[in-house]
Amino acid sequence: MKEYMKKIKTKRFGIILFVLVAVAVTIFFSSYAIFGELEGQLEQNLEDVATQNALALHNKIHSNHELIVSLSDNMHGVEQGEDIEERLQSLEIFLDEYNLKRFAYAFPDGTSYATDGGVANLSYREFFKRGMEGKGSITGILHDALDESHGLVNVMTIPVYDDSGEVEGVFGLTYDSQSFNEALQIECFDGQGYSCAINSDGEIMIAMGSDILQMSENLFTDLLAPDERNEEAIARLQKQMEGKTSGGGTFFLSEKNYYHCVPVNLMDDDVTWYMITIAPADVLESRVAPIQHRLYTMAFVVVLLTLMGVAFVIVISRQQKAMMLRYAYEDPLTKGANYARFRIDMSKKRNPRGYLVSMDITHFNNINIVAGKMAGDDMIGKIWQILNEELQSEELACHIQEDVFSMFLKTENRELLIERLKQISGRINMQAKTLQVKGIHSRYGLYEMDKNEDLEDAYSKAQIAREQARSQREQYYVFYDEMDHERLQQNQQLEERFEDSLADEDFEVWYQPKYSVETGEVVGSEALVRWRDTDGSLISPGVFIPLFEQNGMIVKLDEYVFRTVCRQQVKWLADGQKTYPVSINLSRASLYCNDIVERYRRIIQEYQLDTGLIQLEITETAMEGSASIREFLKQFRNMGIRILMDDFGTGYSSLSTLNMQCFDTLKLDKSLIDYIGDKNGEILLYYVINMGQKLGLHITAEGVENSMQLDFLKENHCDDIQGFFFAKPMPPAEFENILTNS
DSSP: OHHHHHHHHHHHHHHHHHHHHHHHHHHHHHHHHHHHHHHHHHHHHHHHHHHHHHHHHHHHHHHHHHHHHHHHGGGTTOOTTHHHHHHHHTTTHHHHHTTOSEEEEEOTTSEEEETTSOEEEOTTSHHHHHHHTTOOEEOSOEEOTTSTTOOEEEEEEEEEEOTTSOEEEEEEEEEEHHHHHHHTOOOOGGGTOEEEEEOTTOBEEEEESOSSSOTTSBIIIIIITTSGGGHHHHHHHHHHHHHTOOEEEEEESSSEEEEEEEEEEETTTTEEEEEEEEEEHHHHHHHHHHHHHHHHHHHHHOGGGHHHHHHHHHHHHHHHHHHHHHHHHBOTTTSSBOHHHHHHHHHTOSSOOEEEEEEEEETTHHHHHHHOHHHHHHHHHHHHHHHHHHOOTTOEEEEEETTEEEEEEOOOOHHHHHHHHHHHHHHHHHHHHHTTOOSOEEEEEEEEEOTTOOHHHHHHHHHHHHHHHHTOSSOSEEEGGGSOHHHHHHHHHHHHHHHHHHHTTOEEEEEEEEEETTTOOEEEEEEEEEEEOTTSOEEOHHHHHHHHHHHSTHHHHHHHHHHHHHHHHHHHHHTTOOOOOEEEEOOHHHHTOTTHHHHHHHHHHHHTOOGGGEEEEEEGGGGTTOTHHHHHHHHHHHTTOEEEEEEETSSSOHHHHGGGSOOSEEEEOHHHHTTTTSHHHHHHHHHHHHHHHHTTOEEEEEOOOSHHHHHHHHHTTOOEEESTTTOOOBOHHHHHHHHHHO
């Protein structure tokens, strides 16, 4: 009996042991399988995050490369001395917008001049040598040779060619390394992952998210080579870089890490960097450890719960998988879809017919300036909420970066699509008004997608259309297929001709007289620019003025007109001709130049002209968004130059601008003058004239075209008028005849 019971106990023990071993083996293999699945998912997520980082890097470098390419024509034929200084000064308006430290130009002997006044010989620099060989460059971290502090910078350069195709210099821009690095920071894996960009030699160009990676180090020799376990990883990485292919693996930086490497072609394929995104192995292990602990605990408590434990593990693993997916595909600001998620969701659509929309917010930075960065981030969240509320079934949206969003809308009817965008715009504008910030408008680039179309190509076209929409004044959207590609080509030709036309004085300054309402005598004039084409005809200002305002060339044109008027006034004085004040339009872009007052002061001193013969016209909309402009206007007035508020009545804050005490004359816009004949319009004009004069302002009426308008203005004691009823704009010779006979 005892022997039998012993056998029973032995059998029971064997069964229990077998069950325990089976449970242990099951748990072991289950854990191993789960770990492998999570490891594979981590690698996939690494690939997606690395691709997103690579896209952000490409977009950042590409936009700045396009900038220096577009600005390089400004350096064509430049000479050392005041010429190079003036040309560089004209570029300063782009520094803040693109978060740059400086622009610089190097002559063939290596002598380099910068927008911040730095001068040094950079002939020893590799980027200078590459530039003189006709190659573009973007460097890793360097010590700044043009600044006494010798801070850390990154430099992007391109060659500048003369008319014969020979390199005549090297033009480029400089980032502050820390600012450049911070602009590309993208959080991944809840802050536990980090990234870097390296060049073909392994030098770290950008380091993001970890103190382990430092710019100026070499990934291969400084970080990986000291650990013998990295030999295979280094060889694999170098092979991937030689073939410019993507790939992943593991290496050791004091601990085991997973990585994924993506090549990034920069500067029109002149330069290739490699974006490497890294996640420590303990990121994975920290997620698996709780699962294993629960499994082992449950196994020792009761064998019967083994199946429930396995089910629990599956549930937890799915949660972990979902969490990791969220880290890779969730935008940290909106907590919604990022571009990587958007791309995947679009790829799942079998027949993606509809419109791809690229959207951004004009003057969004005004929110950060007026209400603060937190309000700006909150506004991004509100916009995301609006977009999601407006989406319909099977439609998508994502946040790209800053104030840029993308949508896929299934609407095929264009009129209905426009109505939907109008609805979205209205809600966004209402949200901006709650922050008391003006000038906030949404702009859209629209591209109609067909099935099986490449998303990247479609999004690129939508972006092109969006950029075109930013230059529109009346229309806030542009369809890619309706873009005037011929007009874009014409604009490019106008831009290319600009410098030569300035040098050849193809831009003519015409004059439109101003007349006293009481006496009918000439009291002054307004200078207006005209462009004489090669065939002798005139290019409409409506064609080139908006173009030059958009690309920044208007700053040089403003100064050209100012200088021409000063020269003409001096000539008339020397000839004994009657002279009257001439008002000159000053663009918004010119007002954003920090040295605008000093440059114009030097021109007046050069011609030794009485400042009473020069006036400046500023639109009231140019006053928005910058308190420094008021200070500039006060400095001009202190010089003796009278300031005229142009186009009064067309802006958003006309009445409030009356009390700025920056203006001497109020120019009533033609849209107000056209009210004459309408009872309510005449009442409005009466009070505007009366109120302006009580504030000590001189009143000028623009666009006067008939005697009824003249009689009303005379009756209401308007000071002077300007319009076709008396005279149209005319060349200097014709205006001189009027001066002679006046």
